Amino acid sequence: PDHVALALAARAAHERRDGGFVQLVDVGCGWGELLGLVMERMPPDLRRRCMPHGVELSTELARLSNEALAPFGGHCEHASAVEGMARFPPGSLDVIVLSSFLEHEIAPLPLLRHCREALREGGVVLVKVPNHASWNRTLRGARWCGYRWPDHVNYFTPRSLARMVRAEGLAIARFGLLDHLPTSDNMWMVARKP
Numbered sequence: 001p002d003h004v005a006l007a008l009a010a011r012a013a014h015e016r017r018d019g020g021f022v023q024l025v026d027v028g029c030g031w032g033e034l035l036g037l038v039m040e041r042m043p044p045d046l047r048r049r050c051m052p053h054g055v056e057l058s059t060e061l062a063r064l065s066n067e068a069l070a071p072f073g074g075h076c077e078h079a080s081a082v083e084g085m086a087r088f089p090p091g092s093l094d095v096i097v098l099s100s101f102l103e104h105e106i107a108p109l110p111l112l113r114h115c116r117e118a119l120r121e122g123g124v125v126l127v128k129v130p131n132h133a134s135w136n137r138t139l140r141g142a143r144w145c146g147y148r149w150p151d152h153v154n155y156f157t158p159r160s161l162a163r164m165v166r167a168e169g170l171a172i173a174r175f176g177l178l179d180h181l182p183t184s185d186n187m188w189m190v191a192r193k194p
Contacts, residue, residue: 004188008095008124021051023093024074025118027081027111028101029054030061032068035097039072053077055084082107085114093118099128103152112168119193124173127165131180131187133157146185158187165191 026035035052042050052074056062062078069075077084081101096115102108115125130146131137132155137144146152156164158180162172170191180187 004126004190008126008190022049022095023051023053023088024095024097025053025055025085025088025093026097026099027055027085027115028098028104029056029065029076030058032065032076034099035072035074036068047072053088055079055081057081081105081111082114085111085118088118090117091120094120094123096123096125098125102127102129102156103146103154106153108154108164109168112165112170116169116193121193123193125165125170125191127161127189127191128186129154129156129161131156131158131182131184133159133180133182134185135182136185144185156187161187161189165189169194 024035024038026032029035032052032054035054039047039050039052050072052069052072054062054065054069054074054076056065056076056078057080059078062076065076077087079087085096096119098115102111105111112125119125130152132146134146137146146155158175162175165172171194172189173192174190175188179189
């Protein structure tokens with residue numbers, strides 16, 4: 001997911017006409033590894049224009065994430081996903097990453113609503129979730145790798161994910177067949193605030 005997040009950040013920086021910071025948020029950021037990698041791999045001119053933020057429920061992981069993001073001018077909100085996203089001002093974010101997260105979230109619709117509200121016009125949400133419609137899930141049944149009780153509380157098919165994202169007022173920017181192949185246990189989507 002780091003190369004996709006990097007590409008989205010670069011695109012957001014290119015599209016920002018006001019010269020302001022590109023605001024990136026990783027929801028369920030753990031110890032800040034993903035955003036740290038994204039920031040380290042950015043060209044220096046782009047890195048200077050990006051500010052990484054995280055949202056993390058675990059006290060210890062939020063502390064570690066703060067340490068990882070501080071050198072880049074960022075911080076981590078220690079909160080649930082819904083509460084953390086509600087703390088960002090409306091229209092303040094450019095890229096939100098929900099990588100391997102929505103399957104853990106008990107309130108995915110309110111979370112997506114807060115994401116939409118926090119995004120600038122044209123801002124994007126990167127979503128990666130297990131693909132419940134995969135052939136492997138059908139073949140393996142209860143032994144499918146995407147089943148992880150009790151921490152996975154939601155399961156999505158390409159159709160249900162698209163319906164949920166649209167229901168919260170986001171437009172699908174990228175979700176082609178290659179992003180949700182039935183041979184893959186995971187699927188990717190980029191949604192945009194219209």
